[in-house]
Amino acid sequence: MQFRLEKRREPSQFMIYATPVAAVVLTMVVGAIIFSLIGYDGIGAVREIFLTPLTNSFKWQDLGVKAAPLIIIGVGLSIAYRANVWNIGAEGQYVMGGLAATGVALATYTMTGWWILPLMMLAGLAGGAAYAAIPAFLKTRLGVNEILTSLMLTYASVQLIYYLVRAPWKDPMGMGFPQTRRFAADALLPNIVPGTILHLGVPIAIIVALVAWFIMSRSVFGYQMKVVGAAPHAARYGGFSENKTIWLALLVSGGLAGFAGALEVSGPFQRMVPGFPTNYGFTAIIVAFLGRLNPLGVIFAGIVMAITFVGGEVAQTTIGLSSSATGVFQAMMLFFLLAFDILVRYRIKRVVPTAEARA
Amino acid sequence: MTPELIIAIIVTVVGASTPILIAALGELVVEKAGVLNLGVEGMMLVGAITAFVIVFVTGNHYLAILLAAAAGVATSLIFGFLTLSLSANQTATGLALTIFGTGFSALAGQGYSAKPVTLLGPLFPSGAADSVWRVLFGYSALVYFALIMVVAIWWFLKKTRAGLILRAVGENDLSAHSIGYSVVGVRYLAVMFGGAMAGIAGACFPLLLTPQWAERMTAGRGWIAVALVVFASWKPFRLLAGAYLFGLVMTMELYAKAGGGPLSAIPSELWAALPYLGTIVVLVLISIRRDASTNAPACLGKPFLPSN
Numbered sequence: 001m002q003f004r005l006e007k008r009r010e011p012s013q014f015m016i017y018a019t020p021v022a023a024v025v026l027t028m029v030v031g032a033i034i035f036s037l038i039g040y041d042g043i044g045a046v047r048e049i050f051l052t053p054l055t056n057s058f059k060w061q062d063l064g065v066k067a068a069p070l071i072i073i074g075v076g077l078s079i080a081y082r083a084n085v086w087n088i089g090a091e092g093q094y095v096m097g098g099l100a101a102t103g104v105a106l107a108t109y110t111m112t113g114w115w116i117l118p119l120m121m122l123a124g125l126a127g128g129a130a131y132a133a134i135p136a137f138l139k140t141r142l143g144v145n146e147i148l149t150s151l152m153l154t155y156a157s158v159q160l161i162y163y164l165v166r167a168p169w170k171d172p173m174g175m176g177f178p179q180t181r182r183f184a185a186d187a188l189l190p191n192i193v194p195g196t197i198l199h200l201g202v203p204i205a206i207i208v209a210l211v212a213w214f215i216m217s218r219s220v221f222g223y224q225m226k227v228v229g230a231a232p233h234a235a236r237y238g239g240f241s242e243n244k245t246i247w248l249a250l251l252v253s254g255g256l257a258g259f260a261g262a263l264e265v266s267g268p269f270q271r272m273v274p275g276f277p278t279n280y281g282f283t284a285i286i287v288a289f290l291g292r293l294n295p296l297g298v299i300f301a302g303i304v305m306a307i308t309f310v311g312g313e314v315a316q317t318t319i320g321l322s323s324s325a326t327g328v329f330q331a332m333m334l335f336f337l338l339a340f341d342i343l344v345r346y347r348i349k350r351v352v353p354t355a356e357a358r359a
Numbered sequence: 360m361t362p363e364l365i366i367a368i369i370v371t372v373v374g375a376s377t378p379i380l381i382a383a384l385g386e387l388v389v390e391k392a393g394v395l396n397l398g399v400e401g402m403m404l405v406g407a408i409t410a411f412v413i414v415f416v417t418g419n420h421y422l423a424i425l426l427a428a429a430a431g432v433a434t435s436l437i438f439g440f441l442t443l444s445l446s447a448n449q450t451a452t453g454l455a456l457t458i459f460g461t462g463f464s465a466l467a468g469q470g471y472s473a474k475p476v477t478l479l480g481p482l483f484p485s486g487a488a489d490s491v492w493r494v495l496f497g498y499s500a501l502v503y504f505a506l507i508m509v510v511a512i513w514w515f516l517k518k519t520r521a522g523l524i525l526r527a528v529g530e531n532d533l534s535a536h537s538i539g540y541s542v543v544g545v546r547y548l549a550v551m552f553g554g555a556m557a558g559i560a561g562a563c564f565p566l567l568l569t570p571q572w573a574e575r576m577t578a579g580r581g582w583i584a585v586a587l588v589v590f591a592s593w594k595p596f597r598l599l600a601g602a603y604l605f606g607l608v609m610t611m612e613l614y615a616k617a618g619g620g621p622l623s624a625i626p627s628e629l630w631a632a633l634p635y636l637g638t639i640v641v642l643v644l645i646s647i648r649r650d651a652s653t654n655a656p657a658c659l660g661k662p663f664l665p666s667n
Contacts, residue, residue: 086450138639142646147397147450148586149642152635155579163628285454322469324574327462334455335437338447 005346015344020290020297023336024304030336031329035321045321049311049329061196062310063303065268068205069094069260069280071302074287075212075295076256082216082293084229085249089135089150090257091281092157093128097258098265099161100127102180102272105187105265106169116186121262128258129251131157136250140243146250158277165272179273189267201263206299208256213295225249257281283309286334305330366490368610373502376606378403378563378577380505382584383591383598384512385556390588391516392549393529393658394442397453399557400581401460402434406561408464411471411572414565420479424501424562431558432551434460439550443543446662461575471572479566501559501567506599508556513595525549529656532663542663557581579635586638590645592654601641608637 028046036042053059073090080087087093100123108116134153138144162178171181189199216222228235228245236242260280265272287305291297312326382399389396406427413423438456441447479499516522527535528545536542564576583605591597612630 088454134639138643138646142643144639144642144646145589148582148589149639151579151582152586152638155635156632159628159632162631163626166628167626282458286458289451322466324462324465324469327458328466329462331455331459331462334451335441335459338441338452338455339445341447342445 004349004351005342006349007346008344011344012347015340016292019340019343020292020301020337022340023290023333026336027329027333031332035325040321041319044319045315045325048315048318048321049308049326051311052314053307053310056314059310059314061193061198062313063306064198064202066309067302067306068199068201069264070284070287070305071205071299072201072208072260072263073253073257073280073284074291074298074302075209076253077284077288078291078293078295078298079212079216079225080249080253081288082229083225083245083249084232085139085246085253086147087132087135087150087250087253088147088285089132089152089154089281090253090284091277091279092150092154093131093254093257094261094264094281095154095157095161095277096131097124097128097261098269098272098276099157099164099261100124100258101262101265102164102169105183106180108187109181109184112184112186114186116184117189117266120187120266121259124258124260124262124265125255126258128261129255131258132250132254133247136247139250140246146246150250154281161272161276162274165274169272171271180271182271183266187266188270189263197268199263199267201260201267204263205302208259209295209299216295221248257284283330286330289334289337304333362490366494368614369494370497371610371613372603372606373498374567374606375609376602377502377505377567378560379580379584379587379605380599380602381501381508381563382557382560382581383587383602384505384508384595385553385560386585387588387591387593387595387598388512388516388525388556389549389553390659391529391593391656392525392546393532393656393661393663394546394550395449395453395660396435396438396456396550396553397450397585398434398438398456398460399553399560399584400577400579401457402431402554402557403561403564403577403581404460404464404575405434406431406558407564407576408468408471408561408572409558410562411468411476411565414476415471415474418477420566421500423566424559427558427562428555429558431554431556431561433554435550435554435557438554439547442662443546443550446664449660449662457581465574468572468574472574474571476565476570478570499567501563504559509595509599516595526656529658532658532661536663546663560584583634583638586642589655590638590641592645593656594654605634605637608634 028050032042032046034042035045053063073094077087077090101120104116104120104123131153132150135146135149138149139146165178165180169180171177171179173181189201192198192200192203216225224240224245227238228240228242232242265276269276283305287298287301290304291301308326308329312323315321315325316323382403386396386399409430410423410427413426414420434456438452441452442449479501481497482500482503483496516526524535524540525545528540528542532542561577565572569576587598587601590601612633615625615627615630
């Protein structure tokens with residue numbers, strides 16, 4: 001029996017939605033097999049990573065807290081990738097947003113006022129956007145590849161944290177720990193449900209995704225992003241400037257990553273520490289793809305990825321599986337999704353040998 | 360500066376440059392075939408953990424290098440299958456490969472941190488006392504392998520028929536296809552070669568630089584290797600110069616951290632950031648020159664779709 005691929009006239013809408021689900025399911029199956037082969041309880045590992053976070057209601061708040069930054073960064077990246085702008089330095093932009101917010105929190109340490117927190121959020125937005133402006137400038141002016149510049153800047157931003165928390169921003173009362181002082185009360189993100197760790201960033205993430213969906217599907221901006229990404233030549237005839245699109249894509253994705261950084265530093269972290277870079281910026285790349293570069297899809301993909309994070313921690317304590325196993329599951333999901341993408345554009349046809357061919 | 364110090368610096372620079380050079384040479388061949396594999400960092404990490412485990416278990420450095428290369432090939436085949444057989448997006452697949460390699464190596468290396476191995480010794484150990492002799496012959500086999508590969512790849516691409524076919528596939532896949540060459544086949548071979556080189560480059564970390572396993576121990580060197588290919592405008596000998604330049608910057612960081620002299624006045628974090636910032640500066644400089652962008656293989660990063 002032979003198969004061949006036949007190009008569809010239009011991308012299959014069914015496959016666009018079905019393939020991410022299939023990718024998650026297949027990851028669970030193959031993950032269980034692989035982890036069994038290397039000597040773990042494979043089915044147990046998959047159950048702990050993918051199901052325990054959902055069935056254990058204590059873990060729901062963790063899911064919200066982990067999903068929020070992934071969704072916010074993932075929304076920004078999905079807009080950029082739609083425009084074919086490959087910002088992979090979201091981790092660095094997240095760090096710079098966190099640092100900018102930290103700067104505001106430390107400068108206003110002795111002050112009080114409702115305005116401090118919004119100012120920190122704005123600083124985070126500006127910090128991330130400014131950091132993403134470097135690749136945007138280099139790309140539009142000199143044609144330097146944004147993949148490499150945005151990634152190199154990530155490595156540099158991590159060193160900037162180390163420098164700041166070891167020297168100028170070091171907590172004077174920190175007993176030598178390289179970290180800043182804990183932020184004052186007005187610089188902390190409020191909780192929305194007393195007695196839980198759910199903070200204001202969680203509903204904000206959903207709102208960001210909804211607003212982005214509306215803008216992407218209903219505005220000229222969204223149309224421009226999609227046209228430049230899908231058909232650059234047509235976009236040029238249509239009067240959309242490619243350079244302007246590159247700038248917008250990087251500023252929006254960088255700004256959102258920086259905003260996520262500001263939320264994290266004022267929420268879960270409450271101070272700047274060397275462990276602030278938590279790979280959210282890289283994981284959000286998978287979130288963007290798994291969400292089909294659609295802000296609404298990104299909400300679900302962010303939750304799926306948060307499940308694997310929380311489940312990875314569960315599996316670490318219950319069955320001693322390294323937390324890095326999470327990364328393997330996440331990468332596998334992206335592999336399967338990319339592999340299945342062929343089904344969106346092609347259909348598999350069984351080749352029936354014709355009479356002439358047989359003769 | 361004493362002659363001893365200068366010699367010590369040269370030896371360190373050569374060592375630090377070697378993994379970048381090997382990985383970049385592999386990526387150069389891949390890109391010459393028209394494929395952009397951004398998974399170099401991930402393949403290097405898989406090579407690094409493979410080499411570490413093999414040397415820890417068997418004590419055989421050369422077996423470790425060989426199996427690191429094989430692990431690199433195996434990892435590259437994931438990329439090859441997705442992008443060449445299923446024509447998935449090369450950028451996204453390469454990123455996924457790096458995320459995979461990072462996670463996989465951390466998982467496989469669980470329980471191996473803080474366990475030491477011995478470094479691969481010099482290829483010609485006898486005369487190591489003499490300084491001049493040491494600069495020329497005091498290195499491990501990996502260093503000479505990298506240098507030989509510079510010449511070999513230059514010769515292959517410029518002088519051989521197979522090299523001509525590979526370049527044709529990268530410059531004009533449809534023409535190469537129409538005169539009967541297997542575009543996908545050539546690209547598979549190139550991707551596998553890049554995987555082997557990245558695996559060996561990863562092996563340099565536990566075998567040549569720091570004799571232990573640490574998560575993410577390649578620290579972005581794979582990405583610098585990708586950037587170097589652009590810097591070298593796809594020419595092997597320029598790649599050699601670029602890699603040694605980066606080795607020099609990284610070695611300066613070590614000496615600055617060790618203290619003494621004007622170098623230590625600069626915060627160590629700035630030194631640590633310098634290779635990455637330097638990469639950006641180099642990319643900017645190269646883009647100002649005109650020939651760099653025009654020298655890129657014409658089909659770089661584009662999927663091959665003969666039927667459409």
